[in-house]
Amino acid sequence: MSAHPPRGPRGQATIRDVAREAGVSIATISRVFNQSARVSEETRHRVRDTAARLGYWPNGAARSLITRRTHALGALLPELHGEFFSEVIRGMDLAARRHGFHLIVSSSHADAAELLAALRSMRGRVDGLIAMTPDPGTPAAMDAFAPGLPMVLLNPGSPVRHADTLAIANVEGARAMVRHLARLGHRRIAFVCGPAHNIDAAQRLRGYRQALRAAGLEPRETPGAFTEASGYEAAKELLRAAPRPDAIFAANDAMATGVLGALREAGVRVPDDVAVAGFDDIVSAAWLDPPLTTVRVEPSRLGDLAVERLLEAIAAPADLRRRHEVVATTLVVRRSCGAAARAGATDGVGAPAGATADGNRSAHDGRIHPRRRAAPRTEVRS
Amino acid sequence: MSAHPPRGPRGQATIRDVAREAGVSIATISRVFNQSARVSEETRHRVRDTAARLGYWPNGAARSLITRRTHALGALLPELHGEFFSEVIRGMDLAARRHGFHLIVSSSHADAAELLAALRSMRGRVDGLIAMTPDPGTPAAMDAFAPGLPMVLLNPGSPVRHADTLAIANVEGARAMVRHLARLGHRRIAFVCGPAHNIDAAQRLRGYRQALRAAGLEPRETPGAFTEASGYEAAKELLRAAPRPDAIFAANDAMATGVLGALREAGVRVPDDVAVAGFDDIVSAAWLDPPLTTVRVEPSRLGDLAVERLLEAIAAPADLRRRHEVVATTLVVRRSCGAAARAGATDGVGAPAGATADGNRSAHDGRIHPRRRAAPRTEVRS
DNA sequence: TGGTTTCATGTAATCGTTTTCACACCGAAT
DNA sequence: ATTCGGTGTGAAAACGATTACATGAAACCA
Numbered sequence: 001m002s003a004h005p006p007r008g009p010r011g012q013a014t015i016r017d018v019a020r021e022a023g024v025s026i027a028t029i030s031r032v033f034n035q036s037a038r039v040s041e042e043t044r045h046r047v048r049d050t051a052a053r054l055g056y057w058p059n060g061a062a063r064s065l066i067t068r069r070t071h072a073l074g075a076l077l078p079e080l081h082g083e084f085f086s087e088v089i090r091g092m093d094l095a096a097r098r099h100g101f102h103l104i105v106s107s108s109h110a111d112a113a114e115l116l117a118a119l120r121s122m123r124g125r126v127d128g129l130i131a132m133t134p135d136p137g138t139p140a141a142m143d144a145f146a147p148g149l150p151m152v153l154l155n156p157g158s159p160v161r162h163a164d165t166l167a168i169a170n171v172e173g174a175r176a177m178v179r180h181l182a183r184l185g186h187r188r189i190a191f192v193c194g195p196a197h198n199i200d201a202a203q204r205l206r207g208y209r210q211a212l213r214a215a216g217l218e219p220r221e222t223p224g225a226f227t228e229a230s231g232y233e234a235a236k237e238l239l240r241a242a243p244r245p246d247a248i249f250a251a252n253d254a255m256a257t258g259v260l261g262a263l264r265e266a267g268v269r270v271p272d273d274v275a276v277a278g279f280d281d282i283v284s285a286a287w288l289d290p291p292l293t294t295v296r297v298e299p300s301r302l303g304d305l306a307v308e309r310l311l312e313a314i315a316a317p318a319d320l321r322r323r324h325e326v327v328a329t330t331l332v333v334r335r336s337c338g339a340a341a342r343a344g345a346t347d348g349v350g351a352p353a354g355a356t357a358d359g360n361r362s363a364h365d366g367r368i369h370p371r372r373r374a375a376p377r378t379e380v381r382s
Numbered sequence: 383m384s385a386h387p388p389r390g391p392r393g394q395a396t397i398r399d400v401a402r403e404a405g406v407s408i409a410t411i412s413r414v415f416n417q418s419a420r421v422s423e424e425t426r427h428r429v430r431d432t433a434a435r436l437g438y439w440p441n442g443a444a445r446s447l448i449t450r451r452t453h454a455l456g457a458l459l460p461e462l463h464g465e466f467f468s469e470v471i472r473g474m475d476l477a478a479r480r481h482g483f484h485l486i487v488s489s490s491h492a493d494a495a496e497l498l499a500a501l502r503s504m505r506g507r508v509d510g511l512i513a514m515t516p517d518p519g520t521p522a523a524m525d526a527f528a529p530g531l532p533m534v535l536l537n538p539g540s541p542v543r544h545a546d547t548l549a550i551a552n553v554e555g556a557r558a559m560v561r562h563l564a565r566l567g568h569r570r571i572a573f574v575c576g577p578a579h580n581i582d583a584a585q586r587l588r589g590y591r592q593a594l595r596a597a598g599l600e601p602r603e604t605p606g607a608f609t610e611a612s613g614y615e616a617a618k619e620l621l622r623a624a625p626r627p628d629a630i631f632a633a634n635d636a637m638a639t640g641v642l643g644a645l646r647e648a649g650v651r652v653p654d655d656v657a658v659a660g661f662d663d664i665v666s667a668a669w670l671d672p673p674l675t676t677v678r679v680e681p682s683r684l685g686d687l688a689v690e691r692l693l694e695a696i697a698a699p700a701d702l703r704r705r706h707e708v709v710a711t712t713l714v715v716r717r718s719c720g721a722a723a724r725a726g727a728t729d730g731v732g733a734p735a736g737a738t739a740d741g742n743r744s745a746h747d748g749r750i751h752p753r754r755r756a757a758p759r760t761e762v763r764s
Numbered sequence: 765t766g767g768t769t770t771c772a773t774g775t776a777a778t779c780g781t782t783t784t785c786a787c788a789c790c791g792a793a794t
Numbered sequence: 795a796t797t798c799g800g801t802g803t804g805a806a807a808a809c810g811a812t813t814a815c816a817t818g819a820a821a822c823c824a
Contacts, residue, residue: 012506012530014780025804030782037783040802055529060506061452062780065443066809072486072507082665086468093489097500102507104454104486107475118479124394125442125454125484147437148394228669257669264671283464284666287610287639289646396810407774412812419813422772444810448779 013054022050033058071100073310074126076118077107078133082254083282084299088154091303092130099311101127112138116145123149128310130154130303139163150313152306157199164309165324166302170200170279173295173329174207174249175214177277180293180331181247182215184339186275190220190245192234192255198226204251204279220245224255231258239266246274247337253278253285256292260336264289271338281332291334302327395436404432415440453482455692456508458500459489460515464636465664466681470536473685474512481693483509494520498527505531510692512536512685521545532695534688539581546691547706548684552582552661555677555711556589556631559659562675562713563629564597566721568657572602572627574616574637580608586633586661602627606637613640621648628656629719635660635667638674642718646671653720663714673716684709 019026024043031037032047039047050056064070073096077085089105096103104126109115115133119142122129128150133139139153143162151163155170181189191208194201205221212219222237224230231250235258238245250256256278263270270276270290278285281296309323333339401408406425413419414429421429432438446452455478459467471487478485486508491497497515501524504511510532515521521535525544533545537552563571573590576583587603594601602623604616613632617640620627632638638660645652652658652672660667663678691705715721 016780026781027783027804027806028802031803034782037803038801043802057502057505059447059780061443061447062809063782064809065441065447065780065811066782068809070443082468083465086464086471089468089471089487090489093487097488097490100503102486102488102504104484105471105475106479106484107472108479120439121482122484123439123442228665254665257666261669261671283610283636284639287643287670289643289671398810408811409775409813410773413773416812419773420771425772441810444779445812446779447781447810448812450779 012059013051013056015056015058017054018047018051018056021054022046030058070102070125070127072102072104072126073307074119074122074129075103075105075107076109076115076122076129076131077105078115079108079110084280087299088132088303091300091305092307093303094300095304095307099307101307101311112141116141119145128152128314130306130310133157150310152310152313154302154306155199157202159324161322164313164322166306166309167324167326168200168203168297168302169326169329170203171207171210173279173297173331174204175211176329176331177249177279177293177295178208178211178215180333180339181249181275181277181337182211182217184275184337186247186337187217188220188243188245189217189247189249190222190238192222192224192231192238192248192250192259194224194226194251194255196223201226201251208249224251226252226254228254228258228261231255232262233258235259235262236266239263239268244274247277248274249277251279253280253282253292253294256294256336257284257288260288260292271336275337277337281330285332286334288336290336293334293337293339294332296330296332297327394441395433395438397438397440399436400429400433400438403436404429412440452484452507452509454484454486454508455689456501456504456511457485457487457489458491458497458504458511458513459487460497461490461492466662469681470514470685473682473687474689475685476682477686477689481689483689483693494523498523501527510534510696512688512692515539532692534692534695536684536688537581539584541706543704546695546704548688548691549706549708550582550585550679550684551708551711552585553589553592555661555679555713556586557593558711558713559631559661559675559677560590560593560597562715562721563631563657563659563719564593564599566657566719568629568719569599570602570625570627571599571629571631572604572620574604574606574613574620574630574632574641576606576608576633576637578605583608583633590631606633608634608636610636610640610643613637614644615640617641617644618648621645621650626656629659630656631659631661633661635662635664635674635676638676638718639666639670642670642674653718657719659719663712667714668716670718672718675716675719675721676714678712678714679709 015026015029018029022029024047028039028043029047031039032044075089075092077088085107093103104122106118106122109118115131115138119129123146129146130152131142132154133142133156139156139158139160142151153160153163153165155167156165178189189212191205193205209219222234224234231254234255235248238248239262248259250259256276259276260270263274263276268274276292278292278294281294285292285294305325305327397408397411400411404411406429410421410425411429413421414426457471457474459470467489475485486504488500488504491500497513497520501511505528511528512534513524514536515524515538521538521540521542524533535542535545535547537549538547560571571594573587575587591601604619606612606616613636616637617630620630621644630641632641638658641658642652645656645658650656658674660674660676663676667674667676687707687709
């Protein structure tokens with residue numbers, strides 16, 4: 001009980017304070033906190049006790065200065081908005097915490113320059129990086145910018161050699177949706193596109209085109225911007241067309257929501273007059289009227305996997321084999337396309353409560369299934 | 383052009399490499415990168431050039447070891463889900479970046495213990511902390527755990543002395559909504575509660591009760607859990623009641639969504655038979671059928687303000703005056719309560735496009751307005 | 765011309781850890 | 795009695811920056 005509390009002048013107790021107080025050297029303190037070497041039972045206890053008493057905890061900066069480990073992961077994301085990103089971050093956060101890592105997020109990067117600036121400022125503060133690049137050019141630039149920094153790229157538009165990548169099965173998901181619509185008898189399937197330079201949007205469009213061509217149907221594409229309002233406008237536009245489409249496939253659920261709004265307003269019945277489909281399976285999709293048929297992507301899983309891959313890359317930097325993985329999407333059949341009605345309207349599909357059911361679902365993971373069987377087991381009905 | 387590139391043994395160029403290469407001392411390098419003192423134009427350029435050539439950037443750990451500044455802010459949040467949190471984070475991220483700070487998020491803390499563990503691991507890695515505590519007890523514990531760390535608490539249930547706080551005007555928002563419903567002639571106004579220990583939920587309930595009592599009406603409360611499904615169940619429950627409520631006020635929009643689903647399924651017309659209202663103004667609220675009357679809270683603003691307050695607290699640690707601020711909410715009148723119809727159905731309210739309009743809105747900020755005028759200017763119509 | 769400022773730069777201490785190496789001690793084997 | 799292999803511990807050198815202080819040259823003034 002000295003007059004001066006046993007702390008450094010800066011307030012926080014340091015390793016030296018604990019050493020002095022416990023009557024050992026700083027090396028021993030370090031050993032206790034790192035389990036790095038044998039310390040006698042007695043000393044260990046004494047150290048732990050005094051540390052607790054002084055409120056000591058190793059200084060992260062000092063530690064990472066010498067170990068070259070920050071135990072932090074960086075996440076560089078484009079415009080952060082809405083459920084998708086929130087879920088990606090959630091998945092990353094959970095996985096990072098599970099492994100004792102911190103997550104530094106930096107989002108809302110409109111262009112490559114901003115992203116690179118953020119990357120530079122993160123260098124030395126993170127052990128690895130997860131990045132979602134807005135446009136196809138950036139990945140290469142990023143590598144040049146931070147050589148040697150383990151990276152996982154989320155849905156890079158173009159193939160990438162210097163980093164692991166994780167992509168969403170956008171093309172396959174869109175193809176599956178179009179096949180589903182065609183199977184239900186729809187012939188004039190319109191597509192509401194996403195933003196021009198968005199990679200997901202481009203891939204979904206590609207899937208739409210591929211499947212449409214395969215089915216021998218005519219494409220009908222309208223611009224959109226991934227927002228409800230743009231879907232609303234797109235639908236109004238489509239309704240003006242001479243042979244009205246009998247199905248509208250929006251590149252994401254937000255736009256599909258707008259589409260439904262426009263159809264409702266125009267007195268067009270869904271799915272009787274026009275079928276509607278979306279992409280993403282956001283939470284509210286199941287609660288629209290009618291509940292929306294869509295393609296589920298699990299953003300939180302994307303985040304989770306990204307962290308796992310990144311930690312592997314950090315642990316084994318020598319291993320230059322890059323992994324390029326694709327996260328499956330799932331067709332989620334609800335009422336907006338009329339499939340459930342066709343399957344028999346008797347099965348109480350009415351209850352949106354089913355939206356929370358996580359019933360039998362299985363993924364189509366983008367590999368080509370040679371057998372063309374109609375596959376109800378690859379679908380969720382709710 | 384030496385055989386050995388002028389880099390330290392660990393790969394990354396250090397301040398010493400640049401100094402050697404540029405023919406100056408490390409102090410000068412530091413000065414160039416910090417604008418901390420005058421450096422001749424010529425040397426400055428030479429340093430910048432060689433730094434760029436070697437790909438040098440100051441090591442964050444070393445820097446924060448000596449400056450005691452990490453230029454990072456921590457964000458401790460409870461279960462991270464949905465639009466609300468995503469927007470809070472977005473607001474924080476933007477504000478932090480604006481000031482050159484990094485944002486370390488750690489979410490999904492179910493209980494106080496987890497939160498405290500996260501806090502400990504963040505100590506020394508952040509210059510300040512923004513925390514949203516799940517239950518009322520934690521703030522005090524947090525202070526004990528990290529003495530001297532600047533903190534901003536988001537919506538702490540109880541008054542807090544040792545930190546700045548930022549709260550949402552939940553009580554006032556709920557009161558305003560009930561007054562609005564009563565003014566429209568509704569008398570049996572039911573409330574779908576949020577989770578038992580959630581602070582927002584409790585405050586909204588309190589506002590509901592206060593306003594109801596003030597209007598001389600009977601309360602009617604049902605449990606809920608802030609999820610669509612729980613709103614759905616609550617509405618089914620309410621429909622079974624003997625005198626059916628003529629208005630259902632859900633404690634958040636997700637539950638209101640479920641309420642609408644249940645009413646639609648039961649063939650109850652909204653707003654003609656029953657009015658429905660929510661809280662939050664999530665994006666999809668404007669796209670429900672009918673568009674949802676709700677109370678807008680701007681989570682991104684909450685995040686933004688939290689960062690600003692925190693940075694102030696970091697800059698002036700001596701200033702012990704704590705600020706306790708309340709972020710206003712806004713009544714957003716759409717069709718689910720029938721107000722627009724009352725106001726005259728002629729004004730093209732039909733177009734959900736209006737959902738994106740950011741028209742004349744003004745806040746009721748929780749202060750008591752002694753004059754009881756009906757205040758259409760405090761509302762948004764869309 | 766001598767003295768004082770001012771400016772640009774260098775020297776060296778410092779931040780709080782981790783980690784290598786050395787060393788003292790001890791019981792057992794030679 | 796000596797040698798030996800463990801064990802527990804301490805001394806000291808990093809890690810890569812910032813910054814107080816020192817220094818020398820040039821500029822200014824009387």
